Amino acid sequence: MFAKRIKRDSDLLSYVSITAPVTGNMFSIDEVQDEAFSRGYMGDGVAFDPIEGTVMAPISGRISYVVETKHAIVIEHASGLQFLIHIGIDTVDLQGEGFEVFVKYGDQVSVGELLITFDLDRIKTAGYKPHVLVVVIGEKNIDHIECDFRNVVIAEPHAFRVVLS
Numbered sequence: 345m346f347a348k349r350i351k352r353d354s355d356l357l358s359y360v361s362i363t364a365p366v367t368g369n370m371f372s373i374d375e376v377q378d379e380a381f382s383r384g385y386m387g388d389g390v391a392f393d394p395i396e397g398t399v400m401a402p403i404s405g406r407i408s409y410v411v412e413t414k415h416a417i418v419i420e421h422a423s424g425l426q427f428l429i430h431i432g433i434d435t436v437d438l439q440g441e442g443f444e445v446f447v448k449y450g451d452q453v454s455v456g457e458l459l460i461t462f463d464l465d466r467i468k469t470a471g472y473k474p475h476v477l478v479v480v481i482g483e484k485n486i487d488h489i490e491c492d493f494r495n496v497v498i499a500e501p502h503a504f505r506v507v508l509s
Contacts, residue, residue: 361501362427364496388489394476406453407453413438434472447459455499
């Protein structure tokens with residue numbers, strides 16, 4: 345279904361390099377147990393299985409949306425691409441409990457800046473997957489995502505690339 349989506353080698357003309365927003369295992373969004381994400385309905389991206397509850401900015405940009413339940417935000421990159429950072433599967437049901445957001449709509453953020461903390465144990469105890477997703481939404485100019493799935497450390501540069509068409 346996504347044959348062109350994940351590539352390891354390509355001729356890069358233009359891309360956005362993404363820093364790891366969390367420490368943990370980076371894996372294919374196709375494996376997320378949420379159809380909206382795994383089938384690409386929300387956009388293309390990658391998923392992380394975090395080992396701690398801290399999310400840092402994977403790109404520099406402007407906060408263009410903060411979800412009221414604190415489990416997701418959107419950052420607009422200088423290229424015009426918008427990145428959804430979404431914490432957990434079905435964690436909207438927690439109604440913000442266990443989440444703390446450190447940014448607000450309109451803030452300018454830099455790579456590595458603290459965005460959100462969350463209670464990893466609370467999410468797991470409530471029966472939810474704590475996966476952190478980074479998804480390009482409204483992906484008009486995306487050719488593919490270039491990524492080697494592996495364990496990453498928070499603020500690790502070049503965790504993956506969004507290659508533009």
